[in-house]
Amino acid sequence: MTFQQVYGYEPAVRYSAPGRVNLIGEHTDYNDGYVLPFAIDRRTTASIAPRTDRVIRVASAFDEAGGPVSLSLDELTPDAMDGWSSYVFGIAWSLREQGADLADKTGFDVFIESDVPVGAGLSSSAAIECGVALAFNDLWELGLDRKSLARVGQYSENHAVGAPTGIMDQSASLLGEQDAVVFLDCRTLDTAVVDLALEANGLEVLVMDTRVEHAHATGGYAARRASCEKGAKALGVEALRDVAVDDLPRAQDLLDDETFRRVRHIVTEDQRVLDTVRTLREQGPRAIGSLLVASHESMRDDFEISVPELDLAVATAMEHGAVGARMTGGGFGGAAIALVDREAREAIAAAVTTAFAAAGYREPNVFTVHAAQGARRD
Numbered sequence: 001m002t003f004q005q006v007y008g009y010e011p012a013v014r015y016s017a018p019g020r021v022n023l024i025g026e027h028t029d030y031n032d033g034y035v036l037p038f039a040i041d042r043r044t045t046a047s048i049a050p051r052t053d054r055v056i057r058v059a060s061a062f063d064e065a066g067g068p069v070s071l072s073l074d075e076l077t078p079d080a081m082d083g084w085s086s087y088v089f090g091i092a093w094s095l096r097e098q099g100a101d102l103a104d105k106t107g108f109d110v111f112i113e114s115d116v117p118v119g120a121g122l123s124s125s126a127a128i129e130c131g132v133a134l135a136f137n138d139l140w141e142l143g144l145d146r147k148s149l150a151r152v153g154q155y156s157e158n159h160a161v162g163a164p165t166g167i168m169d170q171s172a173s174l175l176g177e178q179d180a181v182v183f184l185d186c187r188t189l190d191t192a193v194v195d196l197a198l199e200a201n202g203l204e205v206l207v208m209d210t211r212v213e214h215a216h217a218t219g220g221y222a223a224r225r226a227s228c229e230k231g232a233k234a235l236g237v238e239a240l241r242d243v244a245v246d247d248l249p250r251a252q253d254l255l256d257d258e259t260f261r262r263v264r265h266i267v268t269e270d271q272r273v274l275d276t277v278r279t280l281r282e283q284g285p286r287a288i289g290s291l292l293v294a295s296h297e298s299m300r301d302d303f304e305i306s307v308p309e310l311d312l313a314v315a316t317a318m319e320h321g322a323v324g325a326r327m328t329g330g331g332f333g334g335a336a337i338a339l340v341d342r343e344a345r346e347a348i349a350a351a352v353t354t355a356f357a358a359a360g361y362r363e364p365n366v367f368t369v370h371a372a373q374g375a376r377r378d
């Protein structure tokens with residue numbers, strides 16, 4: 001299915017935006033903390049043509065129902081949207097909610113294609129949101145910068161799609177740069193681009209998608225967020241970002257065991273992000289392996305968002321010589337990453353696949369990713 005096949009004419013413009021891998025800094029974004037993601041070389045493309053009325057029509061290559069779904073700019077409310085098309089309509093709604101005047105704007109025909117795997121924890125949803133946000137911002141001449149567009153995407157995800165997520169994924173998709181990670185302070189939205197230098201060091205990042213499906217609109221993600229808010233309140237801070245590693249003994253006295261372990265993950269993870277940035281700058285990527293592994297252990301034992309498949313992928317990669325490995329993204333399924341020597345890639349991928357078969361798990365999808373440029377007009 002193509003734009004031409006759905007709408008009967010050619011699109012005027014194409015915008016694309018990438019998925020992301022988070023190198024380290026998990027669940028720290030909604031605690032006003034630090035994250036270190038990178039945009040990947042898997043992208044979503046939005047082909048678009050302006051219309052003369054106020055209707056937005058949306059279709060996609062992956063929607064088996066085929067025909068476009070329509071919504072007028074005058075009917076935009078979260079209740080009027082459902083399914084994957086709310087990732088597109090939600091952006092128009094969110095732009096308006098964030099103050100854009102759409103009163104004299106006209107709509108678009110939109111067609112979405114993507115090679116970001118869905119449900120793998122690689123932010124296929126943020127890739128749609130960010131490509132569409134950049135396109136609508138340009139075509140409607142709204143003049144928002146990329147950090148504001150990340151907020152628009154997060155607002156849509158939170159209130160139109162209904163997942164209580166942070167700002168990391170949209171920031172990575174909009175601000176990513178080739179061969180670099182995005183160091184983001186989620187309180188101030190200050191960013192620094194940090195060289196990843198994988199190629200110069202003979203390294204690659206392997207994604208090990210467990211194909212265990214997760215959904216952040218329900219369940220564990222929201223529960224973890226609530227635990228963090230409970231911990232911050234009990235400790236009298238605005239957000240867990242304001243708790244230092246040295247404050248943890250006092251926190252342990254004040255909190256129940258489960259809340260304390262959630263807090264400990266966030267506080268130590270923020271520190272690991274800072275340590276990873278310093279290590280990358282001073283020593284290069286080969287020196288960050290133990291930080292990645294410590295992050296995984298903290299998510300497995302303290303934050304309890306891993307699953308046996310993710311633990312097996314990480315353990316097998318490490319046993320077969322990975323420099324470091326950890327689950328990436330929100331957890332409860334999805335993917336782990338391993339930092340590996342280029343020459344060891346095939347052997348580690350094969351070992352993970354063999355270990356999954358031996359454990360009776362679904363065959364994992366193992367592939368290499370590179371740090372790529374963020375959202376752009378193609």
Ligand code: GAF
Nearest residue numbers: 026027165166167168329330
């Ligand atoms: C998901 C969310 F969308 C992000 O905001 C972030 O919280 C992540 O899980 C965990 O670090 O990807």
